[in-house]
Amino acid sequence: MTDKLPRPGGGDDDGLAGTPTERLLREAMNARTSLITAHDLRPAAPPRTRVRRLRPVYAVTVPLLGLAAAAAIGVVTLHGSPVAKQDVPPPPAASLTASPGPTPTPTPSTSASAAPTGDAQTADPLADVTPTSSRSATGAPTGPATPYTFRGVKLKVPAGWRVAPADPADLHLCVLSPGAPQGASAQNCQPYGVDLAVFDTGSPGWPSTADLDAQSGWSHQPNCPVWGDPHPPAAGESVSSTGPTKSAPTVSGRPALKSQWQVTCGQSPFTAQVWALPKDQVFVSAVGLRDEYQAGLQSIVNSLDVSGHSQAPQTTAPPGPSEVAVSIDGLPTGQQLRVGSAVVTFSVTFRNDGRSASGQLEPLVFTDRYAGTPVVPGQQLPNDGKLELQTDSGWITKPMSPAGDTSYATARDEELFSLAPGQSRTLIYRLTMGPRSGPGDMPLRAQAVLPYHGGDLTVIARQDLTVKLVW
Numbered sequence: 035m036t037d038k039l040p041r042p043g044g045g046d047d048d049g050l051a052g053t054p055t056e057r058l059l060r061e062a063m064n065a066r067t068s069l070i071t072a073h074d075l076r077p078a079a080p081p082r083t084r085v086r087r088l089r090p091v092y093a094v095t096v097p098l099l100g101l102a103a104a105a106a107i108g109v110v111t112l113h114g115s116p117v118a119k120q121d122v123p124p125p126p127a128a129s130l131t132a133s134p135g136p137t138p139t140p141t142p143s144t145s146a147s148a149a150p151t152g153d154a155q156t157a158d159p160l161a162d163v164t165p166t167s168s169r170s171a172t173g174a175p176t177g178p179a180t181p182y183t184f185r186g187v188k189l190k191v192p193a194g195w196r197v198a199p200a201d202p203a204d205l206h207l208c209v210l211s212p213g214a215p216q217g218a219s220a221q222n223c224q225p226y227g228v229d230l231a232v233f234d235t236g237s238p239g240w241p242s243t244a245d246l247d248a249q250s251g252w253s254h255q256p257n258c259p260v261w262g263d264p265h266p267p268a269a270g271e272s273v274s275s276t277g278p279t280k281s282a283p284t285v286s287g288r289p290a291l292k293s294q295w296q297v298t299c300g301q302s303p304f305t306a307q308v309w310a311l312p313k314d315q316v317f318v319s320a321v322g323l324r325d326e327y328q329a330g331l332q333s334i335v336n337s338l339d340v341s342g343h344s345q346a347p348q349t350t351a352p353p354g355p356s357e358v359a360v361s362i363d364g365l366p367t368g369q370q371l372r373v374g375s376a377v378v379t380f381s382v383t384f385r386n387d388g389r390s391a392s393g394q395l396e397p398l399v400f401t402d403r404y405a406g407t408p409v410v411p412g413q414q415l416p417n418d419g420k421l422e423l424q425t426d427s428g429w430i431t432k433p434m435s436p437a438g439d440t441s442y443a444t445a446r447d448e449e450l451f452s453l454a455p456g457q458s459r460t461l462i463y464r465l466t467m468g469p470r471s472g473p474g475d476m477p478l479r480a481q482a483v484l485p486y487h488g489g490d491l492t493v494i495a496r497q498d499l500t501v502k503l504v505w
Contacts, residue, residue: 179337185232186344187316190337192330198223205490206231209334211327224259225304225322228331232343233315234490240402241308241317242479244498246293249275250404250475252306252321257409258299259322266409271300273405273474285311286338297321307331314340357388358395358453358482360497365465365478367499373471379464382480384495386453394452395494396445397461398481399423401435406472406503416442417476418468423449423461432463443486450485467503475500 177193184207191197194212198220207230210218214226223229231241245251252275258265267273278293288311295306305325309318316338320331364380371378382399386392401417408415416437422429425448433442451459465478478499484492 179333183342184230186340186342187230187232188337188339188342189230189334192333195227195330195334198227205233211323211330213324213327222264224257225261225264225324227320228323228334229317229319230334231317231319233317234344234492241310241319242498243291243310243312244477244479244496244500246278246280246291246308246310247498248475248477248500249277249295250500251278251293251477252295252297252308253403253405258302260299260302260304261322261324263302264322266411267299267405267472272298274298275306275405283309285309285335286314286340288314288340309335311340314343316340316343357386358392358495359385359387360480360482360495361385362478362480362497362499365499365501368502370502370504371465371467373467373473373503373505374469375467377464377466379462381460381462382497383458383460384451384453384482385458386455389455391455392453392494394450394485395482396450396485398443398445398479398483398486399461399463400433400442400479401465401501402477402479403435404476405474406476407435408470408472418470420466420468422464424463425449429464440486440488440491443483443491445486471503473503473505476503477501 179190179192182189182191182197185205189209191209196210196214198208198210198218200207200220204220206220206223208220208223208227209230210223210227218226240253241251258267258271258273275295275297277295279295281292281294283290283292291310291312293308297304297306304322306321307319307323311317318335318338323331361383362380363383365378382397384395384397399421401419401421403417406417408418414437416433416435419434421432421434423432436442453459478501479496480498481496482494484494
């Protein structure tokens with residue numbers, strides 16, 4: 035039986051040159067197998083992350099079987115010329131299709147596209163990067179402050195605040211907040227502003243150092259300084275306060291005192307704050323001021339410079355290095371007194387602990403205004419009650435409390451006395467509270483002052499306590 039296609043001769047093989055199809059197929063297989071190296075037969079490295087495993091029969095067995103079949107065809111069946119004729123274009127290399135293999139997991143790149151780690155900074159989670167609220171932005175000063183001097187004390191008035199006109203002889207300065215009504219003045223500094231009190235010696239009224247210890251020390255008259263509706267307490271309107279909460283800040287480079295109260299008039303709560311520089315007799319108070327103006331208030335306190343404040347000249351002080359002390363006996367602080375009850379008798383002792391005579395002194399004992407002081411619109415009434423001093427000629431009536439002027443500080447000549455070194459003098463007083471007195475903590479003040487003839491009151495020594503009045 036003869037072949038349909040003659041075999042070409044001239045080859046150096048065993049004589050089986052094969053058909054052109056066989057030669058092309060053999061050449062394709064040789065080219066295919068030449069691409070396979072020993073590395074291709076090694077198992078792949080395990081993936082870095084968990085991947086879905088495929089069945090090994092499709093991933094490994096099938097490609098190897100196909101490779102073995104190709105080799106067998108090239109060696110056993112297709113044995114012809116090792117080189118194909120170049121004038122015949124080779125067909126595309128045969129390919130074997132297998133099941134999809136696992137997709138290799140990409141290795142993390144360290145190229146320039148990676149985010150830099152050396153220069154990037156993580157935002158502080160505690161940093162406040164949000165804009166302030168509109169309320170805070172309204173209350174905080176936004177411009178330069180204006181320097182101002184009052185009785186030798188320097189301060190800076192925040193932008194938007196204004197100084198209320200006042201009598202040059204006044205001991206108080208009112209700095210009104212931006213939200214104060216146009217008609218606000220020094221007379222209604224509470225609740226719309228900040229009150230700065232500068233005394234030459236001991237405080238002749240409110241505020242005083244003793245007020246910082248009293249539960250009702252935030253007030254010097256029965257008043258409800260409610261923002262937008264400051265008014266005297268109405269009949270049946272309760273006034274309650276908690277505090278004081280005390281602290282010891284530094285003001286003008288000097289140790290200071292601060293007290294704060296939370297007060298409620300009827301259904302209206304507000305905050306009262308008082309700072310004191312006791313040695314300089316400088317006080318700052320804000321009663322009923324809105325919280326949004328706290329930044330401005332604090333800036334006023336922080337700007338104080340009391341170095342230029344000159345206190346009472348030494349020529350008005352008692353001659354010699356006298357040290358006068360005052361003490362109250364028979365009426366402990368915090369004692370409850372029932373309004374309209376029997377008379378309470380107590381004594382006040384003035385003692386000279388110095389080495390020289392004190393000079394003439396005036397005893398000044400009085401009750402101060404508090405939340406239960408009677409109220410009449412347009413008038414400043416004293417506390418309701420009776421305060422008496424025992425003298426050689428009997429009991430004489432003394433002013434109960436300040437009532438808008440300093441007449442309570444005057445005394446008759448026979449009441450004045452001087453103290454030699456080591457000498458003391460004890461005076462007997464009796465107190466009765468009238469039926470119009472309201473409940474609350476009433477300050478009782480005992481002072482040794484220079485004889486008062488008008489002007490500033492010079493306090494040499496003092497002792498204060500608080501009496502709790504109940505109905």
